[in-house]
Amino acid sequence: MNALKNPLPGKGKSGPATARKSSRLRGTIAAARDKSCSHRALILAALAAGTSRIEDLLESADVLATAGALKELGARVERTGEGVWEVHGAPWQSPEVPLDLGNSGTGVRLLMGAAARFDLTARFIGDESLSSRPMARVLDPLRAMGAEAKSGEDGRLPVTLKGTSVLKAIDYRLPVASAQVKSAILLAGLGAAGDTLVREPHATRDHTEKMLPLFGAMVSTGQEGAETVIRLPGAQALSPAGIAIPGDPSSAAFPVAAALLAPESEITVTGVMMNPARFGLYDVLKEMGALIELLPAGERCGEALCDISVRTSHLSGVTVAPERAPSMIDEYPVLAVVAAFADGVTRLQGLSELRAKESDRLAATAALLAANGVEVSIEGDDLIVTGCGPAGVPGGGEVKTRHDHRLAMSGLVMGLASKAPVEVDETAMIATSYPGFFDDIAAIGGEID
Template structure:
């Protein structure tokens, strides 16, 4: 991307953040609702869909694979599915933009169909590894016909004519690997089994059940799960109400914790236990986060969160918590910078294969704004500077990564000097309307 096409943005300290808001719908649920809706026979309505670029690219892929996908306005979408194994060969490459989730889940769905599809994405997605997804899919009968060096995009995948059920133990805690195998397993006879030594987020299992699949998940070992899916179901259309995304809520939430005198309410945030590692950690640091109006929405726990400015203290974050907050370490590092004492985040290897090398990018974001940090193996150590202690004044390179951009801006709202990011364009991949929403709370962004 040329310098002329960048969209820089700065954040500076001002008054407190106040007000009530609902962040966009959960991205993980939105991707899965579109994919599984397309694999039913009949009509599914989705309300509250996240209309960010990542999810819109998944919607486009479902349309290209033969499902009828309609935007009814106001976050409501209707899908007429083609059934399990019913995808048609797309006429053009499937472009997933910046979305690793959309790309990898659709690879799983396509792997169970006798069609050939080309998978592609932007420059950032083309750098991300796909081999860990393809290994189990090839065991199920799919074939990679063409790929870029290192098992990367663009890639041509031919789905299995007669998919095979497998028992597969994931090499790392990854909802994307697990979900790809389960989506391919829908088209296979018998039982497809996935074993995790560390449980990853379980949205796919919950939504498969919501759409009528026979799936059982049981504890395995100390922290793992054993998931058994009965293949070749006829998935039933089922409406989905998408709750607010906890990963998106994390940004205004931490902003309110570190900007003095702030208090905000975040409406309808999903509190799936496998997604709330950040909230657990922040509470250990002394964060004032109260849950109000708790309820169940489409099988997921939901509540409104009241968040108030808090004096935070450094903590040791165990590696076992990583699967429940892998996308939130960047914004946690910002909170840690404003805490008293040292915060050590352990076992962050997975951050190196996200939209960017998020471990190094997080360290750079803090360093350039005067925060002392260290990386020891896969641990990130942040030396907190206390309330109003972060100097700021730096320009952060976002590396086409939406979460780096938003994390850096939240830091700028509480640092002594403004924080500038080199490009804000990629925020829209997960959080459309972010700047206007934050300004509505009183944030100084320009």
């Protein structure tokens, strides 16, 4: 893939890292920019006729992979300053090289949906982790709309997609709660004949629905019984926009958890998006007894923001029902770490979707805890954690990260509060979502080496 104009210097670290018990974590840090919104902003800007300006884009490996793929598809994508990007949309064309999305499930699935509406052929590839993740859940509805797709074994990457400018609209009920699948269908639906409907038995993050109107699109959301129904009229042309990306509640979870667990700590994370479909972790933490204060902090991308102030807290185990999973699906590994320091048993229910992430996160999270002396078990799709309470988590283990950025960061957060240091075997993948993680932890006084 050709390099972007004004490419970024290298960011992040690689290799193993060890986190040691830290106390008195203090300070104020800005939340890392939201990865989900960053992907969507780039893709919608590349579909619009004209030049869009995006401020505070998350410059992580995942998002940069999406930017590079858009360039190969014919958009002009340029970095004009730190976090500031300009995208000039154009009709998409067949790329001359495979589109390598690295580790980005969001990037590859949304790009497949957006590309399906053009007369082009594109081959999508990724790294070992992404190549193990399911793609049939996106390809099946796109085929129903008229696109053609050939995939690897069991519907996985590599995928060769042949789009068409004569897509037809569909009325589709999501078999799994997936904002990526929903968004792919909606992006394809922009070029379809008729109204595209997506039905959600369980509501998922709605960033695409909120961002589409910023680019001039019509989309509506309503309820039919227990289902959320999104309706998008077809044959819509997008207009360029100027937008700023909000802070990522998933990334903010790591410094927040560290401050909850490390002794005598008190920090503030500013500018965090409060989207209800992304904020479930913070509700659960409050139920566990976390001392968390939320202060309104304006709005970006149609999303309300807050500043999160958090102090060291005495926590109790809880049961988290399966219907809460979509609002915190990416935060379960770090929630399990928090549960390890609580009094009593925490039962996290209905986590089947964790098996289809960057790794089998359900098994990997259990292994992370067990390696550090925490009693943990899996029953069906439930994770049961017996907290160590005031006695504290022993620590001293090595975390096998399995190419998973959230496992790596969760293991390091555990080490900031456990009795003995915790080592993770690799950290390079942290740059896929939170390239400033090490700097932010250091800024509040955390010790990772």
